[in-house]
Amino acid sequence: MNHVREKVNSIMSAVLKIPVENSSEITRSETPVWDSLKHVELVFSLEDAFEITFSKDQLANLDTLDKIVDTIEGLKQHQDEA
Amino acid sequence: MKPATDSAIDAALTRASWQAPLFAHQLRRSELLPLTPTWQLHHTQIQVHRNQPFEFVATAMEPFLAFSGLKAEFEFGEYDDSLAFGNVSRAEIQVVSLDFNRYVSMSSSVLVDWLIQRIAHLRSLTTAPILVTNDAGLNDHLNSTLESHIAQLPSVFHCDVAAISKSLGPEFWDERSTYIAASKLSDRAVLHTAREFGLNWLPATVLPPLKAVAVDLDNTLYGGVLGEDGVDEIAITDEHLALLDQIVRLHEAGIFIAVVSKNERDDVDRLFASRRELTVLRDRAAVIAVNWRTKAENLKVVAETLHIGTDAILFVDDNAGELATTSAAIPDLKILHASSPVETLRGLKHYPGLFRFGGSSEDALRTADIRAAQEREIAIASAADTSEYLASLNLELHFRIDDRGGTARMHELTKKTNQFNVSLRRTNEAEIVSFIESPTGHAVTVALSDRLSNSGTIALILGSTDGTNVVIEEIDISCRALGRQIEDALLLTGIRLLNADKDPMTVTFRWTKGPRNKPAMDWLRTWVTEFREDGTAVMTWDRETVEKAISATPAELIKEDTQ
Numbered sequence: 001m002n003h004v005r006e007k008v009n010s011i012m013s014a015v016l017k018i019p020v021e022n023s024s025e026i027t028r029s030e031t032p033v034w035d036s037l038k039h040v041e042l043v044f045s046l047e048d049a050f051e052i053t054f055s056k057d058q059l060a061n062l063d064t065l066d067k068i069v070d071t072i073e074g075l076k077q078h079q080d081e082a
Numbered sequence: 083m084k085p086a087t088d089s090a091i092d093a094a095l096t097r098a099s100w101q102a103p104l105f106a107h108q109l110r111r112s113e114l115l116p117l118t119p120t121w122q123l124h125h126t127q128i129q130v131h132r133n134q135p136f137e138f139v140a141t142a143m144e145p146f147l148a149f150s151g152l153k154a155e156f157e158f159g160e161y162d163d164s165l166a167f168g169n170v171s172r173a174e175i176q177v178v179s180l181d182f183n184r185y186v187s188m189s190s191s192v193l194v195d196w197l198i199q200r201i202a203h204l205r206s207l208t209t210a211p212i213l214v215t216n217d218a219g220l221n222d223h224l225n226s227t228l229e230s231h232i233a234q235l236p237s238v239f240h241c242d243v244a245a246i247s248k249s250l251g252p253e254f255w256d257e258r259s260t261y262i263a264a265s266k267l268s269d270r271a272v273l274h275t276a277r278e279f280g281l282n283w284l285p286a287t288v289l290p291p292l293k294a295v296a297v298d299l300d301n302t303l304y305g306g307v308l309g310e311d312g313v314d315e316i317a318i319t320d321e322h323l324a325l326l327d328q329i330v331r332l333h334e335a336g337i338f339i340a341v342v343s344k345n346e347r348d349d350v351d352r353l354f355a356s357r358r359e360l361t362v363l364r365d366r367a368a369v370i371a372v373n374w375r376t377k378a379e380n381l382k383v384v385a386e387t388l389h390i391g392t393d394a395i396l397f398v399d400d401n402a403g404e405l406a407t408t409s410a411a412i413p414d415l416k417i418l419h420a421s422s423p424v425e426t427l428r429g430l431k432h433y434p435g436l437f438r439f440g441g442s443s444e445d446a447l448r449t450a451d452i453r454a455a456q457e458r459e460i461a462i463a464s465a466a467d468t469s470e471y472l473a474s475l476n477l478e479l480h481f482r483i484d485d486r487g488g489t490a491r492m493h494e495l496t497k498k499t500n501q502f503n504v505s506l507r508r509t510n511e512a513e514i515v516s517f518i519e520s521p522t523g524h525a526v527t528v529a530l531s532d533r534l535s536n537s538g539t540i541a542l543i544l545g546s547t548d549g550t551n552v553v554i555e556e557i558d559i560s561c562r563a564l565g566r567q568i569e570d571a572l573l574l575t576g577i578r579l580l581n582a583d584k585d586p587m588t589v590t591f592r593w594t595k596g597p598r599n600k601p602a603m604d605w606l607r608t609w610v611t612e613f614r615e616d617g618t619a620v621m622t623w624d625r626e627t628v629e630k631a632i633s634a635t636p637a638e639l640i641k642e643d644t645q
Contacts, residue, residue, distance in 0.1 A: 014115045037137050040262055044269035045111040056258045 004050075004076070005069045011049055012065065015042045020065070028063040050076065093121040094409040098402075098419050100149055104281070105428040109273040117145040123153040126288055129173035130156060131204070133163045134181040135265045138272045139279065146280020150289065150434035165200040170207045175287055178204070182217040182224070190224040198231045205235055209512040211287045212238045218247040218254065218271075236489055237512035239439045241283050246274045282437035291498060292416065292435035293394040294338035294368075295329065296384055298377075299345060299353075301400040302420040303363065308349050318359045321423035326362055328430045333366045335438045336448055340369040340384045342397070347372045368452045377404055378411035388452060389561030391500060391598060396433055398426060440490075447538045451562050454535035459565065469636065472567060475532040477637035479572055482527050483579055484518050488539060492525060495542045495558040502559035502569075502602045505592040505617075509544060509556055517555070522546040526576040530563050537562050543576040552577060552586045557602065569605050571635030574628050579641065585628070589621045 013020040016033050020026060028034045034042075043059055046052075046068065052075045054062065062068050096119075103113035130136045140156045147154055157171055163184050170176070178201065185193050197214075204212060214232060216225045225244050232240045247254040256268035267275075300307045303325065305317035333339050341363065343350065350372045354364040364370070369387050371380035377399070385392045393414035399405050400420040409417055418433055420426040430436065462471055482488065493511035496503075509517070517523040528541040540563035544556035557573060577589055591610065594617060595603060610619040632639075 011112070011115070036262065037141060040138055040259075041111070041141060043262065044272075045115060047269070048110050049112040054258070056261050059258055059262050 002073075004073050007049060008046065008065065008069050008072065011045050012042060012068075015045055024065070026065040046072065052076065052079070089120070090413040091406070091410050094413070094415075094417060095406060096120055097149060098405060098417055100145070101419060101429060102421075102425070104146060104149055104277070105425065105432050107428065109270070109277065111269070111273070114142075114145045114273075117148070119148040121151070123148060124151055124288075125153050125155065126175060126284075127155050127157065127171075127173040128175045128177055128284075129159065129171050130177045130179060131159045131162065131165060131167065132177075132179045133161050133184055134179065135263060136177070136179050138263060138265065138267070139179075139275050142272050142276035143280040143284075146277050147284065150281060150285045152280075152284060152288070154284070165197075165204075167200070167204050167207060170204065172208075172210075174210060175284065176204060176208060176210050176212045178212065178214045180215070180217075182219055182221065190221060190227065194224060194227045194231060197228065198235075201232070201238060202235060205238060205512060209237070209510060209516060211510060211512070213241050213283055213287065214238060215241045215243045218243045218267075220244055220247055233440060236515045237493070237510050239283070239287065241278070243275055243278075246271065246278065250274065277432065281432045281434050283439075285434040286437045286439055289435060290394065291438070292337065292396050292433070293390045293498070294340055294384065294388055295332055295396045295398060295430070295436070296340040296342045296369075296381055297329065297363075298399040298401070298404070298420065299341060299343040299350065299372075302398060302426065303360070308345055308353060313349070313353050313356050316353075316357075318357065319423065321427070323359060325423045325427045325430070326359065328427050330362050330366065332430065332436060333449065335436075337436065338368045338388050338390075338449065338452065339363070339366050340388075340395075341367050341372065342377055342380045342384065343372045344374055344377070345372050366449060368449045376411070377408045381408065381412060381415065387456065389501065389564070394435075396436065398429070447536060448562070451535045451537050454532075455562060455565070457534060458532075462565070473636040475534065475566070475636070477530070477532045477566060477568065477635075478640060479568060479575070479637050480529040480531075480640045480642050481576060481579055482529075482642045484524055485527055486515075486518065488527050489514050489518075489525075491539045492527060492542045492544075495539070495560065496544075496556055499558040499560060500596070500598045501561050501600070502557070502564060502605070503596070503599050504557040504594075504602045504606060505555060506594040506596045506599060507556050507592070514544065517544060517546075520546070522548060524580045526579050528572050528576060530566075530568070532566070541572055541576070543573065543580060545577070545580050547581045547586065549581070549584075550586060551588045551590070552581050553590045553592070554580075555592055557591070559602075564601060566637075568635055568637050570631040571637055571639060573605070574632055575639055578628075583641075585625050586623050589623060591619045591621065592617055593619050 009020040016038055018033060043054060043062060050072055058071050100117055157173060201214060216228055229240045232238050250270055253268055254271045255266050259265050259267055297303060304322055306315060308316055329339055354360050369384045371383055381397060385395060392412045396416040396418055397408060398418045398420050402419060405417045405419055409415060418429045489511050492514050496509045514525060518525050523546045526543040527539050529539045530537040540560040542556060542558045545552055545554040578585060591606060593606060606619060609621045613619045
């Protein structure tokens with residue numbers, strides 16, 4: 001598993017207080033504990049841990065684990081290239 | 083005191099390891115998230131009245147509250163600009179948190195008048211402490227007016243969110259938050275506000291305050307080791323000076339300062355005499371324990387000298403080993419690892435129990451009073467005739483009844499007094515005011531002075547009377563007033579005053595036996611024969627016996643007019 005996904009899994013598990021398996025896809029619509037309060041905690045924890053800043057459009061679309069990983073990888077790549 | 087268990091030592095050291103992430107200049111969720119307490123927490127219920135989200139701040143408070151020994155359950159009211167307070171619960175604490183931008187049609191003065199009226203209404207519905215956050219939008223006029231009005235209301239406290247906004251500047255706000263949180267607060271603003279609530283404001287409301295800070299010297303208050311580097315070579319940097327300023331501020335807030343150091347006393351005296359930067363410390367220290375005894379032994383002496391429990395002391399030292407050893411010897415001691423002067427300064431700004439809402443004129447009296455008490459104790463011990471010595475002190479007891487301007491000090495006494503506290507009721511200021519305003523309730527306060535010092539208001543008697551029988555809810559006498567044999571005159575005169583200056587037939591005392599109120603219980607036993615299981619004890623008032631006890635006290639009794 002790549003480093004980004006592993007780290008996102010760990011943070012998501014700590015914030016939502018649910019086990020996040022390596023291969024699972026977690027979606028906000030199917031995860032009752034992932035409410036608006038937890039979403040705010042999650043996105044700010046991710047920003048802090050990865051030292052990135054999501055745009056407001058990105059914030060609105062981070063509703064699955066896969067999308068979160070993809071967005072972060074995109075931002076990190078952008079940072080590395082800058 | 084029982085020796086510390088492994089779990090108690092573990093808890094103390096775990097707590098010490100939390101200091102860096104909790105006191106950090108830049109708070110980080112990634113560092114706060116893993117913190118899980120291994121110690122017991124006191125559960126408290128908090129009701130929040132608001133017109134904006136507060137849930138994000140509440141959730142973020144968890145690790146800060148845990149460090150303070152608290153766990154909060156929040157009840158959130160509906161979003162209500164009108165503050166109707168239609169459903170005020172029995173929560174232990176009430177919080178009012180407003181987005182002041184929602185009242186733009188009102189001028190600052192009209193807004194403050196309206197808000198104070200609403201808070202006063204909330205005050206009438208509950209005696210729980212009320213915390214009110216101010217305008218983070220930095221309307222200084224509104225905030226200063228709000229603060230001065232709030233100071234007039236009992237048990238209502240002004241929470242300065244504007245100070246956080248000022249320190250974070252533009253980073254306090256994050257427009258992106260509006261899309262996901264219906265709030266404009268940035269994550270930094272949420273975390274910093276959560277920290278103030280969790281480490282300062284809520285502990286100041288519900289927990290016993292810390293009464294003393296005991297500081298080490300070498301590599302704590304200056305760089306270097308005095309015994310090795312000498313007086314001239316130890317380094318006092320700007321960061322150390324900022325730390326000393328904070329210690330002065332704590333002293334001005336009424337917290338005792340003690341120096342606890344393993345050094346030669348002569349070297350430290352020479353240090354204080356020649357390094358002017360440290361004069362502020364020498365002049366303010368209530369106890370200077372410099373010798374080669376263990377820190378634990380010295381801290382116990384500090385506690386005894388100041389008449390406080392070791393659980394009311396924060397010990398600051400750069401040496402983690404010393405902290406661990408001392409913690410093992412004194413399990414209820416609070417410890418702060420002085421890893422650097424900057425970190426130590428942050429610790430002294432945030433350690434739970436140090437923060438005070440406002441100060442009192444009594445605060446400035448404390449250290450001078452303790453020094454006078456030390457002089458008295460030495461003189462009493464060496465006096466050939468104790469009674470003669472006490473008579474030579476020219477003691478004066480000044481009695482006031484229902485002093486409405488003194489309710490803040492009354493609350494300080496109910497909150498802080500441990501040794502001479504009969505009921506351990508911990509009546510808050512709003513409850514005291516409510517008591518005084520009731521038809522039969524009264525509060526008698528007593529101030530004490532002698533030729534060595536003015537101790538200020540040192541006692542409270544809170545009770546009710548039907549004209550014949552008196553019921554005493556609270557008796558609190560500050561430990562600074564003990565040791566001058568004034569208890570009988572103070573309490574018996576006070577009880578009589580409470581009964582319109584007439585002898586009652588009976589006096590019923592509410593009592594609770596606690597871990598440290600033996601002096602109060604011993605006094606009560608001299609006047610009461612029966613302690614009932616319902617927590618009451620009845621004294622039959624015998625005029626002759628009471629008069630004899632009062633006249634045996636070497637003090638002038640002065641009744642002051644508070645009308």
